[in-house]
Amino acid sequence: MSFWNPADVGFAVRGKLADLGRGARLFARLAGDLRSLGRFSLVRDQIHFLGNYSLAIIAVSGLFVGFVMGLQYFYGLQRYGASESVGVLISLSLLREFGPVITALLFAGRAGTSLTAEIGLMKAGEQLSAMEMMAVDPVRRVLAPRFWGGVIAMPILSAVFCAAGILGGWVVCVPLLGIDSGAFWGQMQGGTDVFRDLGNGVIKSIVFGFTVTFIALLQGYEAQPTPEGVSRATTRTVVVASLAVLALDFLLTAMMFSI
Amino acid sequence: MQRSNNDIWVGLFVLIGAAALLFLALQSANLLSLNFQKTYNVTARFDNIGSLKPQTAIKSAGVVVGRVESITFDDKSFQASVTLALQSRYSFPKDSSLKVLTSGLLGEQYVGIEAGAEEKNLQPGDVITATQSAVVLENLISQFLYSKAAEGSDQPATTNKK
Numbered sequence: 001m002s003f004w005n006p007a008d009v010g011f012a013v014r015g016k017l018a019d020l021g022r023g024a025r026l027f028a029r030l031a032g033d034l035r036s037l038g039r040f041s042l043v044r045d046q047i048h049f050l051g052n053y054s055l056a057i058i059a060v061s062g063l064f065v066g067f068v069m070g071l072q073y074f075y076g077l078q079r080y081g082a083s084e085s086v087g088v089l090i091s092l093s094l095l096r097e098f099g100p101v102i103t104a105l106l107f108a109g110r111a112g113t114s115l116t117a118e119i120g121l122m123k124a125g126e127q128l129s130a131m132e133m134m135a136v137d138p139v140r141r142v143l144a145p146r147f148w149g150g151v152i153a154m155p156i157l158s159a160v161f162c163a164a165g166i167l168g169g170w171v172v173c174v175p176l177l178g179i180d181s182g183a184f185w186g187q188m189q190g191g192t193d194v195f196r197d198l199g200n201g202v203i204k205s206i207v208f209g210f211t212v213t214f215i216a217l218l219q220g221y222e223a224q225p226t227p228e229g230v231s232r233a234t235t236r237t238v239v240v241a242s243l244a245v246l247a248l249d250f251l252l253t254a255m256m257f258s259i
Numbered sequence: 260m261q262r263s264n265n266d267i268w269v270g271l272f273v274l275i276g277a278a279a280l281l282f283l284a285l286q287s288a289n290l291l292s293l294n295f296q297k298t299y300n301v302t303a304r305f306d307n308i309g310s311l312k313p314q315t316a317i318k319s320a321g322v323v324v325g326r327v328e329s330i331t332f333d334d335k336s337f338q339a340s341v342t343l344a345l346q347s348r349y350s351f352p353k354d355s356s357l358k359v360l361t362s363g364l365l366g367e368q369y370v371g372i373e374a375g376a377e378e379k380n381l382q383p384g385d386v387i388t389a390t391q392s393a394v395v396l397e398n399l400i401s402q403f404l405y406s407k408a409a410e411g412s413d414q415p416a417t418t419n420k421k
Contacts, residue, residue, distance in 0.1 A: 041263070048265040052272045091287040156276030163279035166287055185286065193314075194288040202280075 023218050029139055030214065036144035046149025050111040054157055057110055058103060062161035065098060066090065066168020074177050083177075087184040088191035090169040095192065095201040096257065099162035101249050104208035107154055108241035112216035115146055116237040119220025120230035143217050150216070154209025155202055162201070200256045207252065208245050215241045298344035299383040300328060303357050308339045309368050309393025311359060317343055317370045318360075324349045327370060343370065350380040359393035368393060 002008055037043060073086045119142065122128050128138040166188075173179045192198070216237045223233035308330065317325040325345035333340045345351070354375030361368050381387075 044263075044269050045265055047269050047272065052268050055272065055275070095283065095287070153272075156273060156279075159276050159279040159283060163282045166283070188287050192288040194284055198283055198288045 019222075022222070026139070026143075026218055026221065027214055030144055030147045030217070031210070033140060033144045036140060037148055039145070042141075042145035043148050043152070046145045047153050050107075050115075050146075050149050051153030051156060054107060054110045054153070055160065057106060058157045058161050059164045061102065061106055062099075062164030063168040065102060065161075066094070066165035066170075067172050069093065069098075069165070070169040070172030070177070074173060074179070083179060084183040085187050085191075086173050086179060087169070087186075087188035090173075091166055091188045091192045092197060094162045094165045094169075095197045096204075097249065097253070099165065100158050100201055100204040100208055101245060103154065103158040103161045103205065104212050104245040105242055107150075107157060107208075108212045108216070108238055108245070111150065111153075112212050112237050112241055113234050115150070115213070115216040116220040116223070116234045117230060119143070119146075119217060120223035120225075120233050123221065123223060124225040124227070124230055126225070143221065147213050147217055150213030151206070151209040154212065155205040158201070158205035158208075200252075203256075204249065204252050207248060211244050211248060212241045215244060297347040298325060299347055299381075301343045301345060301381055301383070301385050301387060303341045303343060303370075303387040303390055304333065304336065304338040305341060305357075305359065305390045305392055306338055307359075307392035307395060308341060309359050309361075309395065311341065311368055311370070311393070315367075315369055317345065317372055319349070319351070319372045319374065324372065341370075345372075345381070351375075352377040353379045353381055353385065354389065355381065355387065356389035356391070357387055358391040361394070 069090050070086060073089045074083055077083045077086055077089070119128075122138075122142065128142065131138045131141060170181075170184060174181045174184055219233040219237045219240070220230075223229045311327060311330060313327050313329055315327040316323045317327065325343055328342040328344040330342075331340050332338075343357075351372060352375040354377040356373050356375065358371045358373070359368055360371045375389075
Protein backbone atom coordinates (compact mmCIF):
# COMPACT_ATOMS: atom_id res chain seq x y z
CA MET A 1 0.00 0.00 0.00
CA SER A 2 1.47 3.30 -1.03
CA PHE A 3 -0.03 6.69 -0.51
CA TRP A 4 1.06 8.17 -3.83
CA ASN A 5 -0.67 5.61 -5.96
CA PRO A 6 -4.22 6.88 -6.66
CA ALA A 7 -5.49 3.35 -7.19
CA ASP A 8 -4.38 2.29 -3.70
CA VAL A 9 -5.95 5.36 -2.11
CA GLY A 10 -9.17 4.75 -3.97
CA PHE A 11 -9.18 1.10 -2.94
CA ALA A 12 -8.63 1.99 0.72
CA VAL A 13 -11.38 4.64 0.69
CA ARG A 14 -13.78 2.24 -1.00
CA GLY A 15 -13.03 -0.41 1.60
CA LYS A 16 -13.60 2.00 4.49
CA LEU A 17 -16.83 3.25 2.94
CA ALA A 18 -18.05 -0.31 2.53
CA ASP A 19 -17.24 -1.04 6.19
CA LEU A 20 -19.15 2.08 7.21
CA GLY A 21 -22.10 1.11 5.06
CA ARG A 22 -22.20 -2.44 6.44
CA GLY A 23 -22.08 -1.07 9.97
CA ALA A 24 -24.86 1.42 9.29
CA ARG A 25 -27.03 -1.26 7.69
CA LEU A 26 -26.55 -3.58 10.63
CA PHE A 27 -27.43 -0.77 13.04
CA ALA A 28 -30.55 0.09 11.07
CA ARG A 29 -31.59 -3.55 11.09
CA LEU A 30 -30.99 -3.95 14.82
CA ALA A 31 -32.53 -0.68 15.93
CA GLY A 32 -35.46 -1.06 13.58
CA ASP A 33 -36.15 -4.59 14.67
CA LEU A 34 -38.57 -3.84 17.50
CA ARG A 35 -40.29 -7.17 16.91
CA SER A 36 -37.40 -8.92 18.64
CA LEU A 37 -38.55 -7.27 21.84
CA GLY A 38 -41.69 -9.35 21.45
CA ARG A 39 -39.69 -12.55 21.92
CA PHE A 40 -39.01 -11.41 25.41
CA SER A 41 -37.61 -14.66 26.78
CA LEU A 42 -34.53 -14.21 24.58
CA VAL A 43 -34.11 -10.55 25.58
CA ARG A 44 -34.67 -11.44 29.23
CA ASP A 45 -31.86 -13.98 29.21
CA GLN A 46 -29.56 -11.37 27.70
CA ILE A 47 -30.55 -8.74 30.28
CA HIS A 48 -29.77 -11.36 32.90
CA PHE A 49 -26.40 -12.11 31.36
CA LEU A 50 -25.37 -8.51 30.57
CA GLY A 51 -27.11 -6.66 33.39
CA ASN A 52 -27.29 -8.83 36.48
CA TYR A 53 -23.74 -10.08 36.18
CA SER A 54 -22.44 -6.53 35.73
CA LEU A 55 -24.32 -5.26 38.76
CA ALA A 56 -21.63 -6.10 41.30
CA ILE A 57 -18.74 -4.44 39.47
CA ILE A 58 -20.88 -1.39 38.69
CA ALA A 59 -22.12 -0.93 42.25
CA VAL A 60 -18.69 -1.42 43.81
CA SER A 61 -17.02 0.92 41.30
CA GLY A 62 -19.69 3.53 41.94
CA LEU A 63 -19.12 3.28 45.66
CA PHE A 64 -15.37 3.78 45.31
CA VAL A 65 -15.72 6.61 42.80
CA GLY A 66 -18.04 8.26 45.33
CA PHE A 67 -15.48 7.78 48.12
CA VAL A 68 -12.70 9.33 46.07
CA MET A 69 -14.84 12.23 44.87
CA GLY A 70 -15.86 12.97 48.44
CA LEU A 71 -12.22 13.14 49.53
CA GLN A 72 -10.97 15.16 46.58
CA TYR A 73 -13.81 17.68 46.42
CA PHE A 74 -13.63 18.16 50.18
CA TYR A 75 -9.90 18.85 49.92
CA GLY A 76 -10.40 21.32 47.08
CA LEU A 77 -13.40 23.11 48.49
CA GLN A 78 -11.95 23.45 51.96
CA ARG A 79 -9.49 26.06 50.69
CA TYR A 80 -12.41 28.30 49.85
CA GLY A 81 -14.36 27.49 52.98
CA ALA A 82 -17.11 25.93 50.90
CA SER A 83 -16.79 22.32 52.00
CA GLU A 84 -20.58 22.10 52.46
CA SER A 85 -20.97 22.32 48.69
CA VAL A 86 -19.31 18.95 48.27
CA GLY A 87 -22.75 17.31 48.04
CA VAL A 88 -23.91 19.27 45.03
CA LEU A 89 -20.57 18.77 43.26
CA ILE A 90 -20.71 15.02 43.79
CA SER A 91 -24.27 14.71 42.55
CA LEU A 92 -23.77 16.98 39.53
CA SER A 93 -20.58 15.32 38.35
CA LEU A 94 -22.02 11.85 38.89
CA LEU A 95 -25.38 12.45 37.26
CA ARG A 96 -24.07 14.49 34.35
CA GLU A 97 -20.78 12.82 33.49
CA PHE A 98 -19.25 10.09 35.60
CA GLY A 99 -22.34 7.95 36.00
CA PRO A 100 -23.09 7.38 32.31
CA VAL A 101 -19.46 7.50 31.11
CA ILE A 102 -17.79 5.21 33.65
CA THR A 103 -20.71 2.81 33.49
CA ALA A 104 -20.37 2.69 29.71
CA LEU A 105 -16.61 2.08 29.93
CA LEU A 106 -17.07 -0.69 32.50
CA PHE A 107 -19.94 -2.11 30.50
CA ALA A 108 -17.75 -2.23 27.40
CA GLY A 109 -15.09 -4.10 29.33
CA ARG A 110 -17.39 -6.41 31.27
CA ALA A 111 -20.24 -7.12 28.84
CA GLY A 112 -19.12 -5.80 25.44
CA THR A 113 -16.07 -8.05 25.24
CA SER A 114 -18.12 -11.13 26.09
CA LEU A 115 -20.62 -10.21 23.38
CA THR A 116 -17.86 -9.79 20.79
CA ALA A 117 -16.13 -13.03 21.75
CA GLU A 118 -19.40 -14.96 21.74
CA ILE A 119 -20.53 -13.71 18.33
CA GLY A 120 -17.02 -14.00 16.91
CA LEU A 121 -16.68 -17.61 18.07
CA MET A 122 -20.14 -18.41 16.72
CA LYS A 123 -18.99 -17.05 13.41
CA ALA A 124 -15.66 -18.90 13.56
CA GLY A 125 -17.49 -22.13 14.40
CA GLU A 126 -19.80 -21.47 11.44
CA GLN A 127 -22.84 -21.53 13.70
CA LEU A 128 -24.13 -18.35 12.10
CA SER A 129 -23.77 -19.88 8.63
CA ALA A 130 -25.52 -23.02 9.84
CA MET A 131 -28.42 -20.90 11.06
CA GLU A 132 -28.66 -19.23 7.69
CA MET A 133 -28.73 -22.65 6.09
CA MET A 134 -31.76 -23.47 8.22
CA ALA A 135 -33.42 -20.22 7.09
CA VAL A 136 -33.02 -18.71 10.56
CA ASP A 137 -31.87 -15.10 10.39
CA PRO A 138 -28.84 -14.87 12.76
CA VAL A 139 -29.24 -11.09 13.04
CA ARG A 140 -32.75 -11.51 14.35
CA ARG A 141 -32.20 -14.64 16.40
CA VAL A 142 -28.74 -14.00 17.89
CA LEU A 143 -27.80 -10.34 17.53
CA ALA A 144 -31.09 -8.51 18.15
CA PRO A 145 -31.83 -9.97 21.63
CA ARG A 146 -28.30 -9.15 22.72
CA PHE A 147 -28.64 -5.64 21.33
CA TRP A 148 -31.88 -4.89 23.15
CA GLY A 149 -30.67 -6.60 26.30
CA GLY A 150 -27.65 -4.29 26.40
CA VAL A 151 -29.69 -1.21 25.55
CA ILE A 152 -32.12 -1.95 28.40
CA ALA A 153 -29.45 -2.93 30.93
CA MET A 154 -27.21 0.11 30.45
CA PRO A 155 -29.46 2.90 31.87
CA ILE A 156 -30.35 0.71 34.85
CA LEU A 157 -26.68 0.08 35.56
CA SER A 158 -25.95 3.79 35.22
CA ALA A 159 -28.67 4.65 37.75
CA VAL A 160 -27.25 2.08 40.15
CA PHE A 161 -23.77 3.53 39.66
CA CYS A 162 -24.97 7.08 40.43
CA ALA A 163 -26.91 5.99 43.50
CA ALA A 164 -23.95 3.98 44.82
CA GLY A 165 -21.62 6.92 44.13
CA ILE A 166 -23.79 9.39 46.02
CA LEU A 167 -24.06 7.00 48.95
CA GLY A 168 -20.27 6.54 48.84
CA GLY A 169 -19.77 10.30 48.84
CA TRP A 170 -22.11 10.60 51.79
CA VAL A 171 -20.20 7.92 53.71
CA VAL A 172 -16.91 9.78 53.26
CA CYS A 173 -18.22 13.30 53.80
CA VAL A 174 -20.68 12.98 56.65
CA PRO A 175 -19.38 10.36 59.11
CA LEU A 176 -15.70 10.59 58.18
CA LEU A 177 -15.01 14.22 57.36
CA GLY A 178 -17.71 15.64 59.59
CA ILE A 179 -19.80 17.66 57.14
CA ASP A 180 -23.28 18.34 58.42
CA SER A 181 -25.70 15.82 56.94
CA GLY A 182 -28.43 18.40 56.42
CA ALA A 183 -26.06 20.73 54.58
CA PHE A 184 -24.83 17.85 52.41
CA TRP A 185 -28.30 16.84 51.24
CA GLY A 186 -29.69 20.37 51.23
CA GLN A 187 -26.97 21.75 48.98
CA MET A 188 -27.32 18.73 46.72
CA GLN A 189 -31.07 19.13 46.40
CA GLY A 190 -30.77 22.87 45.87
CA GLY A 191 -28.30 22.53 43.01
CA THR A 192 -29.56 19.46 41.16
CA ASP A 193 -32.44 19.62 38.74
CA VAL A 194 -34.58 16.59 37.94
CA PHE A 195 -34.85 17.17 34.21
CA ARG A 196 -31.73 19.15 33.46
CA ASP A 197 -29.27 16.98 35.35
CA LEU A 198 -30.88 13.63 36.08
CA GLY A 199 -32.90 13.53 32.85
CA ASN A 200 -29.96 14.42 30.64
CA GLY A 201 -27.83 11.84 32.43
CA VAL A 202 -30.41 9.16 31.69
CA ILE A 203 -30.53 10.22 28.03
CA LYS A 204 -26.74 9.97 27.91
CA SER A 205 -26.76 6.48 29.39
CA ILE A 206 -29.37 5.34 26.84
CA VAL A 207 -27.23 6.71 23.99
CA PHE A 208 -24.16 4.97 25.42
CA GLY A 209 -26.14 1.75 25.74
CA PHE A 210 -26.87 1.84 22.02
CA THR A 211 -23.25 2.77 21.22
CA VAL A 212 -21.42 0.17 23.29
CA THR A 213 -23.73 -2.74 22.54
CA PHE A 214 -23.78 -2.00 18.84
CA ILE A 215 -20.01 -1.65 18.59
CA ALA A 216 -19.51 -4.94 20.46
CA LEU A 217 -21.95 -6.77 18.20
CA LEU A 218 -20.54 -5.25 15.02
CA GLN A 219 -16.97 -6.19 15.95
CA GLY A 220 -18.06 -9.75 16.65
CA TYR A 221 -20.13 -10.00 13.51
CA GLU A 222 -17.38 -8.62 11.28
CA ALA A 223 -14.54 -10.51 12.98
CA GLN A 224 -12.15 -12.69 11.00
CA PRO A 225 -13.36 -16.24 11.68
CA THR A 226 -10.08 -17.33 13.25
CA PRO A 227 -8.89 -17.42 16.88
CA GLU A 228 -6.61 -14.49 16.13
CA GLY A 229 -9.42 -12.56 14.47
CA VAL A 230 -11.72 -13.04 17.47
CA SER A 231 -9.05 -11.87 19.87
CA ARG A 232 -8.42 -8.81 17.70
CA ALA A 233 -12.10 -8.06 17.50
CA THR A 234 -12.41 -8.27 21.30
CA THR A 235 -9.57 -5.82 21.75
CA ARG A 236 -11.05 -3.51 19.15
CA THR A 237 -14.39 -3.54 20.96
CA VAL A 238 -12.84 -2.07 24.08
CA VAL A 239 -10.77 0.50 22.18
CA VAL A 240 -13.46 1.66 19.77
CA ALA A 241 -16.27 1.61 22.33
CA SER A 242 -14.25 3.61 24.87
CA LEU A 243 -13.23 6.21 22.32
CA ALA A 244 -16.75 6.44 20.93
CA VAL A 245 -18.22 6.88 24.41
CA LEU A 246 -15.77 9.61 25.36
CA ALA A 247 -16.18 11.49 22.08
CA LEU A 248 -19.98 11.19 22.16
CA ASP A 249 -19.96 12.34 25.76
CA PHE A 250 -18.22 15.54 24.74
CA LEU A 251 -20.75 16.12 21.96
CA LEU A 252 -23.73 15.38 24.20
CA THR A 253 -22.39 17.59 26.98
CA ALA A 254 -21.82 20.41 24.53
CA MET A 255 -25.40 20.08 23.28
CA MET A 256 -27.08 19.58 26.66
CA PHE A 257 -25.27 21.88 29.04
CA SER A 258 -23.87 24.59 26.81
CA ILE A 259 -26.54 27.17 27.62
CA MET B 260 -45.31 -18.50 28.41
CA GLN B 261 -42.91 -20.57 30.39
CA ARG B 262 -41.48 -19.13 33.55
CA SER B 263 -37.78 -19.42 34.06
CA ASN B 264 -35.41 -18.78 36.91
CA ASN B 265 -34.08 -15.74 35.12
CA ASP B 266 -37.44 -14.01 35.43
CA ILE B 267 -36.86 -13.44 39.13
CA TRP B 268 -33.35 -12.13 38.72
CA VAL B 269 -34.14 -9.85 35.79
CA GLY B 270 -37.17 -8.58 37.70
CA LEU B 271 -34.99 -7.85 40.72
CA PHE B 272 -32.44 -6.13 38.49
CA VAL B 273 -35.07 -3.86 36.99
CA LEU B 274 -36.49 -3.14 40.44
CA ILE B 275 -33.05 -2.22 41.76
CA GLY B 276 -32.64 0.14 38.82
CA ALA B 277 -36.01 1.73 39.48
CA ALA B 278 -35.18 2.09 43.16
CA ALA B 279 -31.85 3.74 42.29
CA LEU B 280 -33.56 6.17 39.94
CA LEU B 281 -36.19 6.96 42.57
CA PHE B 282 -33.46 7.53 45.14
CA LEU B 283 -31.67 9.90 42.76
CA ALA B 284 -34.85 11.77 41.90
CA LEU B 285 -36.03 12.18 45.48
CA GLN B 286 -32.87 12.44 47.51
CA SER B 287 -30.45 14.25 45.23
CA ALA B 288 -32.61 16.10 42.72
CA ASN B 289 -35.46 16.86 45.11
CA LEU B 290 -38.36 15.98 42.86
CA LEU B 291 -40.85 16.77 45.61
CA SER B 292 -40.00 20.46 45.65
CA LEU B 293 -40.60 20.68 41.93
CA ASN B 294 -43.65 22.83 41.58
CA PHE B 295 -46.18 22.57 38.85
CA GLN B 296 -47.99 25.50 40.40
CA LYS B 297 -49.52 28.22 38.33
CA THR B 298 -47.47 31.32 37.83
CA TYR B 299 -48.04 34.79 36.49
CA ASN B 300 -45.52 36.77 34.51
CA VAL B 301 -44.27 40.23 35.41
CA THR B 302 -41.59 42.16 33.55
CA ALA B 303 -38.86 44.11 35.26
CA ARG B 304 -36.26 46.45 33.80
CA PHE B 305 -32.77 46.41 35.23
CA ASP B 306 -29.81 48.63 34.39
CA ASN B 307 -27.49 45.71 35.03
CA ILE B 308 -28.42 42.14 35.87
CA GLY B 309 -24.92 40.89 36.64
CA SER B 310 -24.81 37.16 35.95
CA LEU B 311 -28.52 36.46 36.37
CA LYS B 312 -29.73 33.46 34.38
CA PRO B 313 -33.12 31.98 33.51
CA GLN B 314 -34.40 29.67 36.26
CA THR B 315 -32.78 31.82 38.95
CA ALA B 316 -34.81 31.96 42.15
CA ILE B 317 -36.86 35.00 43.14
CA LYS B 318 -36.96 35.35 46.89
CA SER B 319 -38.97 37.46 49.23
CA ALA B 320 -37.87 37.46 52.87
CA GLY B 321 -35.67 34.51 51.93
CA VAL B 322 -38.55 32.38 50.66
CA VAL B 323 -38.58 31.31 47.01
CA VAL B 324 -41.67 32.87 45.41
CA GLY B 325 -40.87 32.38 41.73
CA ARG B 326 -38.25 31.94 39.05
CA VAL B 327 -36.75 34.07 36.31
CA GLU B 328 -38.44 33.05 33.08
CA SER B 329 -36.36 34.80 30.42
CA ILE B 330 -33.94 37.66 29.97
CA THR B 331 -33.80 39.91 26.91
CA PHE B 332 -32.13 43.17 26.05
CA ASP B 333 -34.29 46.18 25.27
CA ASP B 334 -32.49 48.37 22.72
CA LYS B 335 -34.89 51.27 23.21
CA SER B 336 -34.02 51.96 26.82
CA PHE B 337 -30.75 49.98 26.78
CA GLN B 338 -31.88 48.03 29.78
CA ALA B 339 -32.25 44.36 30.51
CA SER B 340 -35.83 43.24 30.42
CA VAL B 341 -36.34 40.31 32.79
CA THR B 342 -39.53 38.26 32.74
CA LEU B 343 -40.35 36.92 36.18
CA ALA B 344 -42.70 34.00 36.77
CA LEU B 345 -44.18 34.55 40.23
CA GLN B 346 -46.27 31.87 41.87
CA SER B 347 -49.96 32.64 41.68
CA ARG B 348 -50.53 32.01 45.38
CA TYR B 349 -48.34 34.97 46.28
CA SER B 350 -49.42 38.48 45.37
CA PHE B 351 -47.32 41.57 45.76
CA PRO B 352 -48.23 45.30 45.86
CA LYS B 353 -47.84 47.22 42.61
CA ASP B 354 -44.97 49.35 43.90
CA SER B 355 -42.82 46.42 45.01
CA SER B 356 -39.14 46.85 44.26
CA LEU B 357 -36.61 44.37 42.96
CA LYS B 358 -32.93 43.90 43.69
CA VAL B 359 -30.33 41.60 42.25
CA LEU B 360 -28.73 40.08 45.33
CA THR B 361 -25.97 37.62 45.98
CA SER B 362 -26.20 34.77 48.45
CA GLY B 363 -23.01 34.78 50.46
CA LEU B 364 -19.91 36.67 49.45
CA LEU B 365 -19.32 34.95 46.11
CA GLY B 366 -22.43 32.83 45.91
CA GLU B 367 -25.17 32.56 43.37
CA GLN B 368 -27.19 35.60 42.40
CA TYR B 369 -30.91 35.80 42.92
CA VAL B 370 -33.67 38.38 42.62
CA GLY B 371 -35.01 39.79 45.85
CA ILE B 372 -38.49 41.28 45.82
CA GLU B 373 -39.43 43.76 48.51
CA ALA B 374 -43.10 44.44 49.05
CA GLY B 375 -44.30 48.02 48.64
CA ALA B 376 -47.16 49.77 50.32
CA GLU B 377 -49.73 50.20 47.57
CA GLU B 378 -53.11 48.51 47.95
CA LYS B 379 -53.37 47.30 44.36
CA ASN B 380 -51.50 44.12 43.58
CA LEU B 381 -49.27 43.27 40.63
CA GLN B 382 -51.22 41.97 37.66
CA PRO B 383 -49.89 39.65 34.96
CA GLY B 384 -48.01 41.68 32.38
CA ASP B 385 -47.15 44.55 34.70
CA VAL B 386 -43.78 46.24 34.43
CA ILE B 387 -41.69 46.93 37.50
CA THR B 388 -39.24 49.78 37.12
CA ALA B 389 -38.21 50.25 40.75
CA THR B 390 -35.16 48.04 40.48
CA GLN B 391 -31.68 47.98 41.86
CA SER B 392 -28.90 46.61 39.74
CA ALA B 393 -26.45 43.91 40.58
CA VAL B 394 -23.34 44.96 42.42
CA VAL B 395 -20.43 44.96 40.00
CA LEU B 396 -17.21 44.26 41.81
CA GLU B 397 -15.10 46.36 39.43
CA ASN B 398 -17.26 49.45 40.04
CA LEU B 399 -17.00 48.96 43.79
CA ILE B 400 -13.23 48.66 43.59
CA SER B 401 -12.87 51.72 41.38
CA GLN B 402 -15.09 53.74 43.73
CA PHE B 403 -13.00 52.59 46.64
CA LEU B 404 -9.78 53.49 44.85
CA TYR B 405 -11.06 56.94 43.87
CA SER B 406 -12.12 57.70 47.40
CA LYS B 407 -8.74 56.49 48.66
CA ALA B 408 -6.99 58.67 46.11
CA ALA B 409 -9.10 61.64 47.13
CA GLU B 410 -8.15 61.05 50.75
CA GLY B 411 -4.51 60.72 49.81
CA SER B 412 -4.41 64.08 47.96
CA ASP B 413 -5.63 65.86 51.12
CA GLN B 414 -2.60 64.85 53.20
CA PRO B 415 0.19 63.89 50.82
CA ALA B 416 2.88 63.99 53.52
CA THR B 417 1.61 61.07 55.60
CA THR B 418 1.08 58.59 52.78
CA ASN B 419 4.61 58.79 51.46
CA LYS B 420 6.29 58.03 54.75
CA LYS B 421 5.82 54.38 55.46
